[in-house]
Amino acid sequence: MVYQIYPRSFQDSNGDGIGDLDGIRQRLDYVAALGVDAIWLSPIFPSPMADFGYDVADYCDVAEMFGDLAQFDALLAETHDRGLKLLLDFVPNHSSDQHPWFIESRSSRDSPRRDWYIWRDPAPDGGPPNNWTSDMGGSAWELDPATGQYYLHAFLKEQADLNWRNPDVRQAMTDVLHFWFARGVDGFRIDVLWHCIKAEGLPDNPLNPDFRPELGDKFKVLQHHSANQPEIHDVVQSFRQVADSYGERLLVGEVCLPVPQLVTYYGSDDRPGVHLPFNFQLLDAPWDAQALARIITEYEAALPPGGWPNWVMGSHDAPRIAGRIGEAQARVAAMLLLTLRGTPTLYQGDELGIACVVIPTDRIRDPQDLRQPGLGLGRDPSRTPMAWDDSHNAGFSTAEPWLPLHDDWATRNVAHQTADTGSMLNLYRRLLAMRRRHMALNSGDFALLPGDCGVLQYQRRADGEKLMVALNLTDQPRRLMVPDGVITAPLLSTLAVPSSDGLAPHEGLILEIL
Structure with a gap:
């Protein structure tokens, strides 16, 4: 079980309204008491924060707002003292445009690091070299007037794509992995892994025949040439070789692709991949028993031999679970997430049932929302601070938090829910405790069972123990x-x-088969 912490929003220890490493360290007992196995931290590296840390300016240090390397080492040591693992967020596809590598690369066409990034001459009409779109909206190319060429950015223009066909880039990023593994880090979640290699020649992407403007600019074209190229698996294998050289280390890959392509990132015996390619299907799945049964069945059938499943239901990029399906069904979703076969990933705050948070226009911070206003693409509502108690600013900070809290924070907080035996938080704690007690849930096999209309029903079995899960999605x-x-x-x-009889509305139930 992996618990994702968004450092800016977990706990502020120094009164600047922004969460930090010492704050996380102060709350480790809470995380350990949940019953999870590992913590994954969203980026903590030095950054101009154009995309809140996913624009890295130094891969081997800690941003001042979060602390320093000594504070990181203290956090890592105390995490290990509690029997927990610590994963960092590795961002290999792009760096900040303020990274020394890019500053040198853009200094002239003759720069030794020019080829560390992807530079091209303008098209004959002076426009971008091809029709690729940024996931943040608009063209994926930015003109540099000083050198007269465009550089590629799959996301913000402040996030310049690295050229993974350059062996010097591969070596430099390999050195980054060694730096953190040698420090004791237990693994990495690898950001936008499928983007890292682009097609030779950078041909135009095909137009998307199903494009609708309300989806955002990135869907104007199909990313056939700008992502998921065959050579990416050589890169993944190199990451795995580094991880394996340190013993038991974990690599989780962010791979937003259809299942048949997703599962290729597990690799094979002769070319191993990441241990867990993130499976995001539950983020936007129809909340329907028949649809969920189909998703689970098809995913299980697609896994390669030895491939261990992974399920993600919430993240810093997705609307809150309770906001998507309501609080009653969010409880059912918790049982689904924690009883499916595989490793679940839990995002901070979902265990409290935080739902939709309205962000006033003047408090919007997400560049994706600011660049494409009105499309509902903003991620700020998922990144609001944790609420710890009913004190000033919910115990998160002595200063005004960088994003507003959810409206019902005075009762929807850790202290209040800890005291309420029937709370969402205590449901998560009981579910996680059950995963530890019952091998059938922890590592047993999975089989769908016939269920009533609107009920998802399945069996988990291991070492003679049989459990049945029944989820009423109505x-x-x-x-x-x-x-x-x-x-x-x-x-x-x-x-x-x-x-006392059957399943009540919105009820999930775990039963032992005697």
Whole structure:
């Protein structure tokens, strides 16, 4: 179980309204008590913060707003003292335009580091070299007037794409991995991994015949040539070789691709890939039992031999679970996430049931929202601060937080939910404790079972233990489908008062098959 922390929004220790490493260290007991195995930190490196840390200016240091290397080492040591692992966010596709590498690269066409980034002459009409679009909107190319060439940026213009076909770039980034692994880091989540290699010649991408303006500019074309190239697997293999040289280390890959392409990032016996390519299907899946059953079945069938599943339901880039499906079903979603086969990833605050947060126009910070206003692409609502108690600023900071808190923070906070045995937080704690107690949930096999209309029902089994999970995804009572002659005993319900007969509306249930 991986718990994602967005450092800016977890805990502020120095009163500047922004979370930091010492703040995370102060809250480690909370994380350990949840029952997770590992913490993943969103980027903590020096950065101009054009994209809040995903524009890295130095891969081997800590941003001053978060602390310093000594404070990182203290956090790492105390994380390990609690039996937890610590993963960092590795951003290899691009650097900040303020990184010394890029500053040198753009200094002249003859710069020794010119080829560390992707530079091209203008098209005959003086425009961008091809039709590639940025995921942040607009063209993926930015003209540098001083040298008369364009450089490529798959995201913001402040995030210049590195040229992974250059062996010097590969060596420099390999050195980054060594730096952190040698310091004791337990692994990395690799940002936009599928973007790192571009097609030779940089041909135009095909136009998207299904493009709709409300989806955003990035969908104008299909990213056939700007991402997911065959050579990316050589890069992934090189990452894996470095990780394996340090023993038990974990690589998680952010790969936003259809399942048949996603699973190729596991690699093979002769060319191993990342341990866990992130599976994001639950982020925008129809909240419907039949659709979820199909998603789970197809994903399980697509996994390569030995491929361990992964499920992600919330992140710093996605709308909150409770905001998408409502608080009642968010409890059911928690049971789904923590009882499926594989490694689940939990995003901070989802265990409190934080829902939609309205960000006033003058408080918007997300560059994606600022560049494409009105399209609902803003990620700020998912990045608002944690609420710890009902004190000033919810115990997050003595200063005004960098983003506003959710409206109901005075009751939707850690202290209040800890005292409420029926809270969302205590449901997550019980579910995570069950994963540790029951091998069937931790590492057992998975099989779908017949369920009533609107009910997702499945079995987990290991070492003679059999558990059944039944999830009512409707607002109506439903039958619990138990084969004749099978005796079951309820272990945990998502409701404070479980149904005495069948499944209540919005109820999830774990049962032992006796």
